[in-house]
Amino acid sequence: MARYDRAITVFSPDGHLFQVEYALEAVRKGNAAVGVRGTDVVVLGVEKKSTAKLQDSRSLRKIVSLDDHIALACAGLKADARVLINRARIECQSHRLTVEDPVTVEYITRYIAGLQQKYTQSGGVRPFGLSTLIVGFDPYTSVPSLYQTDPSGTFSAWKANATGRNSNSMREFLEKNYKETSGQETVKLAIRALLEVVESGGKNIEIATMTKEHGLHQLEEAEIDAIVAEIEAEKAAAEAAKKGPPKET
């Protein structure tokens, strides 16, 4: 296979684009990220790998806003992310300038995915090593959206999804436990999914909510800790209920 993974413009005999697949590997090594769509809110959560003692953790924001009504979280090569995010931000403003309307979530997702695809079909470049979770509300409607893109340039809409490390476990959890939620319940669901694969505690996860009225709100560590405590309490109560009361029969 060594001959077919050098230049990405080359297909392998069995139809693979190895560079794209290797990019997906890079994503699998990146930090865990989860997105959950509620009826009135979309929540993004990202694992924060332990920050060095001397590092200013505030400079490492992993959930970024692309426009007033669109936010993005990603897993994979963070340097590649900077490039994509910058291009997306410019496109958001450019769209506003030319058509006097903010972008829809689908439009900007299509744009980012298009960029990622371009780099799988050019000579001398490598694909972007990241998958993105894009959330937002379309202008003029109150419909929340969650989209995912990957290094191959494919994108689709999701009710809830995860990417990065242990994304399979998180997705399994979401598939088992997803139901239409709103407000705080959606946040809890996202945190519960993340806690499946991340050490618990506000220090290790970053959560942000996107609502129609207030835009993007990054939760403080204290807020996250409070919700995590609620979740632990609920879990403990559920465990106790299972073991506790005497068997009926």
Place this chain on the structure above:
Amino acid sequence: MECVFGLVGNGFTIVVADTSAVHSILVHKSNEDKIMKLDSHKFIAASGEPGDRVQFTEYIQKNVALYQFRNGIPLTTAAAANFMRGELATALRKNPYSVNVLLAGYDKETGPSLYYIDYIATLHKVDKGAFGYGAYFSLSMMDRHYHSGMSVDEAIDLVDKCIVEIKSRLVVAPPNFVIKIVDKDGAREYAWRESVKDAHAPPS
């Protein structure tokens, strides 16, 4: 016959612009807002070629927004003024924008400010400024009555004096004006001064 003027008061900046959109002898509309919000604490009051005015100010507005998303903090008024001047200067010797701009802003650290930027990329930080034929009258009025640290009421009083001068002494004076104010609470519309309302379609 466009009139744009502004002044800096105690913790605020006021800009005033006429609201007529004119083409040769025809008035297209008399409620055209020529003062664009650049961000939460900045206004551009622009006068000049209508196409250039909208094109240039919208372009600046979107670039200022982009800066804020990229850097997490808004541009200072001085930075925005210099950016605008730079864009005008770059275009000047190729295909110039025929737009004169008064940039009014409020920064937490430095307070209110007003910048005079004309179509050939002159940039001045001023306490009071004006563009157009109306400038002959409003500038003279402000020279006489302006003092630093005016209150909002005093400033509005001066603005009204200027508007009266323009309306009575300029041969094709615009009938309507809009007044906007920027202070620590943000950029917002203050009032309109209207002599002529657009005629509504007659009931059928």
